Amino acid sequence: MSDNTVILETKNLRKSFDGQEVLKGITTTIKKGDVLALIGPSGCGKSTFLRSLNLLEIPTDGHVLFEGTDLTDRSVDINQVRQKIGMVFQQFNLFPNMTIRENIMLAPVKLGKLTREEAEKKAVELLARIGLSDKADAYPAQLSGGQKQRIAIVRSLAMNPDIILFDEPTSALDPEMVGEVLAVMKELANDGMTMVVVTHEMGFAREVANRVMFINDGVIQEEGTPEEVFGSPKSPRLREFLSKVL
Amino acid sequence: MKRKKQILCLLLAGMALLGAAACGQSTAGTEAGQETETVQGTETAEHTVTSVDDLPGARIGVQLGTTGDIYVSDYESDGSGTVVERYNKGADAVQALKQGKIDCVVIDEQPALRFVEQNGGLRILEEEFTLEDYAFLIAKDNEELLEKVNGALAELREEGVLDEIKKNYVGAESEVGKYPYESADVERPNGTLVVATNAEFPPYEYYEDGAVTGMDMDIMRAVCDKLGMEIKIEDMAFDSIIPAVSSGKADIGAAGFTVTEERKKNANFSDTYTTSKQVIIVADEDAVQAGQTLSEKFYNSFIKDSRYMYLVKGLGNTIVITIFAVMIGIALGFLIAVVRTNHDRNGGFTVLNAICKAYLTIVRGTPVMIQLLIIYYVIFQSVTINKLVVAVIAFGLNSAAYVAEIVRSGIMAVDVGQFEAGRSLGLTYRQTMGSIVMPQAVKNILPALCNEFISLLKETSISGYIGFMDLTKGGDIIRSVTYDALLPLLAVALVYLLMVMGLTKGVNLLERKLRSNER
Numbered sequence A: 001m002s003d004n005t006v007i008l009e010t011k012n013l014r015k016s017f018d019g020q021e022v023l024k025g026i027t028t029t030i031k032k033g034d035v036l037a038l039i040g041p042s043g044c045g046k047s048t049f050l051r052s053l054n055l056l057e058i059p060t061d062g063h064v065l066f067e068g069t070d071l072t073d074r075s076v077d078i079n080q081v082r083q084k085i086g087m088v089f090q091q092f093n094l095f096p097n098m099t100i101r102e103n104i105m106l107a108p109v110k111l112g113k114l115t116r117e118e119a120e121k122k123a124v125e126l127l128a129r130i131g132l133s134d135k136a137d138a139y140p141a142q143l144s145g146g147q148k149q150r151i152a153i154v155r156s157l158a159m160n161p162d163i164i165l166f167d168e169p170t171s172a173l174d175p176e177m178v179g180e181v182l183a184v185m186k187e188l189a190n191d192g193m194t195m196v197v198v199t200h201e202m203g204f205a206r207e208v209a210n211r212v213m214f215i216n217d218g219v220i221q222e223e224g225t226p227e228e229v230f231g232s233p234k235s236p237r238l239r240e241f242l243s244k245v246l
Numbered sequence B: 001m002k003r004k005k006q007i008l009c010l011l012l013a014g015m016a017l018l019g020a021a022a023c024g025q026s027t028a029g030t031e032a033g034q035e036t037e038t039v040q041g042t043e044t045a046e047h048t049v050t051s052v053d054d055l056p057g058a059r060i061g062v063q064l065g066t067t068g069d070i071y072v073s074d075y076e077s078d079g080s081g082t083v084v085e086r087y088n089k090g091a092d093a094v095q096a097l098k099q100g101k102i103d104c105v106v107i108d109e110q111p112a113l114r115f116v117e118q119n120g121g122l123r124i125l126e127e128e129f130t131l132e133d134y135a136f137l138i139a140k141d142n143e144e145l146l147e148k149v150n151g152a153l154a155e156l157r158e159e160g161v162l163d164e165i166k167k168n169y170v171g172a173e174s175e176v177g178k179y180p181y182e183s184a185d186v187e188r189p190n191g192t193l194v195v196a197t198n199a200e201f202p203p204y205e206y207y208e209d210g211a212v213t214g215m216d217m218d219i220m221r222a223v224c225d226k227l228g229m230e231i232k233i234e235d236m237a238f239d240s241i242i243p244a245v246s247s248g249k250a251d252i253g254a255a256g257f258t259v260t261e262e263r264k265k266n267a268n269f270s271d272t273y274t275t276s277k278q279v280i281i282v283a284d285e286d287a288v289q290a291g292q293t294l295s296e297k298f299y300n301s302f303i304k305d306s307r308y309m310y311l312v313k314g315l316g317n318t319i320v321i322t323i324f325a326v327m328i329g330i331a332l333g334f335l336i337a338v339v340r341t342n343h344d345r346n347g348g349f350t351v352l353n354a355i356c357k358a359y360l361t362i363v364r365g366t367p368v369m370i371q372l373l374i375i376y377y378v379i380f381q382s383v384t385i386n387k388l389v390v391a392v393i394a395f396g397l398n399s400a401a402y403v404a405e406i407v408r409s410g411i412m413a414v415d416v417g418q419f420e421a422g423r424s425l426g427l428t429y430r431q432t433m434g435s436i437v438m439p440q441a442v443k444n445i446l447p448a449l450c451n452e453f454i455s456l457l458k459e460t461s462i463s464g465y466i467g468f469m470d471l472t473k474g475g476d477i478i479r480s481v482t483y484d485a486l487l488p489l490l491a492v493a494l495v496y497l498l499m500v501m502g503l504t505k506g507v508n509l510l511e512r513k514l515r516s517n518e519r
């Protein structure tokens, strides 16, 4: 599914909080069309790693390259780069004071990527795609968790990103709503979207991801295809982790 | 609907209070000596003053900073148990005397005569307290002006002009008002003489038809005619005059200043232009009170000489100060809040943040009145600046500090995920704050913000301290000419109340409208 165009690359990425090193040198490459699932025990640094990819966390050391541009270079306009990197949060983070339509239109219009009319059209299109056309003028508070997260996904899609980062997108959902969100993500993956997904949904990782990365204690403990990681885990840590979550 | 009724009730209550208080006062007056007297009588019985010898141990009322104040202060520390109550206005002291809160008032003879004339149940003791000389006050380093003023005074005395002016105000009954000073038509090439006064001291200085007039003012006009100068009269609090003159805000102080050693340390005095006495006013149990009816009082306070215009003009000024101060407060307050939150979250703006913090500490740690005085007398000491501008700046800067902390708490209350969502979409810091965080923060803090502005509106009532005529000062001016404290005070209170209620209602509507957009 993936071709050889490199979208994101980290080199020896390190991050400390108050002298406490959380990421201890992570080097990896994400290619176009990759769906990379990040798994690992709570507190191991998955979110920190993900958030370093669009510099919501500023790395303490090492490099993050997006399509060849080193984001840790201070002269880079990070806002420009972030337009191409979508992000979906565990808590949705929809804007509660705006309608769904406004939520979707805000960034493309503010950043001059689309005119109001174009953005409006795009919003209608995206909402139709996830079957929520009737919610265009609703406010986030009127939606269920699953609906909110699907809106959050299309909100990031409205910017036409080259990659989308997901931080536990289904962890805040009631179990019956997990499926609808995963379905949207699966569809995205099938359409060839490059995705990095922090997840506890091993079924999703196994089925949708083409690569699985097990992070433990701030380093990549083990990495491979879903078959390799779930079928024949090598490190005892991974085995222990899988025995708990599966 | 319910709110409308509430407002109506409040209004009615206000009116009732106004009427009841006024009636209560006039009955107490007209029936002096009868049953109602007994209540007041028991209160005043503590210490009866019939001569100067009775002053030790008495509760004495004076106007703050006057020579009466200076003289009786000696009794305070001599162990006789004397209590000196210092009022901002002579009229307030007289009011307190009428209510039995104090035993006597020591004050200059001329205003004393007026007070007694206007208020029944008071009399002046035969024996004067002291004799004293009045002179004008000029800055220590301005010997040149001192000489010129003394020269002009000497000429005016020789020509008999000085006597005429004095007769016009304090002469025999047949003479008073007969010699109004007409300014001469002369060239005025020598600049402007800024005269600081406190126009609540008739007949020396007081308001008439919206302008400051009186004996001192007429003499000042005559002096300016001699010196070929324009005159500009600045009305301010009595105890602000000496600082104003020594700081150069005003050239000369003309406010019935008695020459005292203490004052000589801070300023020079011109030659004496008149003499006066300090006298003692006491309650007069036997006097038949010429009490005014409520409608007479109302007429005197508001209708006569269009006195209500003082309130109208004052109200206009109060509104103008508040509006502009709110604008400064919002602009600066939001700026400070953004700097502070940016620092707290991202560690940026270290220097600016430190400046903001110091600013907040100072402004919130000192009374707004002191800030107003400092801005007027210290910061803008050497510039002639419109008092409206000073008030707007002072209240704006003050309000900004409170707005800043309210806004900061509002920003902090917006989930950080909102900020991250905005930034992750590629919006800049400013766009994220402007389109996502701030609208939510503002909605959160709207009630607190509006409360801040409502208290700002009320705080502007201290503008009178720099002699600016806001609503409160407008009421004070009426009080100082009618000697009736009650109606102007209640009217002023009612106007503030109505404004605050109107604002509160507006805020509630706005809030409801904003809320209906959500959920």
Ligand SMILES: Nc1ncnc2c1ncn2[C@@H]1O[C@H](COP(=O)(O)OP(=O)(O)O)[C@@H](O)[C@H]1O
Pocket (backbone or CB within 6 Å): A017, A018, A022, A040, A041, A042, A043, A044, A045, A046, A047, A048, A049
């Ligand atoms: N802003 C922060 N300040 C201090 N410590 C943090 C911060 N963010 C994360 N951490 C710490 O870093 C470690 C990794 O956190 P995180 O990346 O959220 O883990 P995960 O997503 O794998 O559960 C945790 O110990 C967490 O407490």
Ligand SMILES: [Mg+2]
Pocket (backbone or CB within 6 Å): A046, A047, A048, A168
């Ligand atoms: Mg996490």
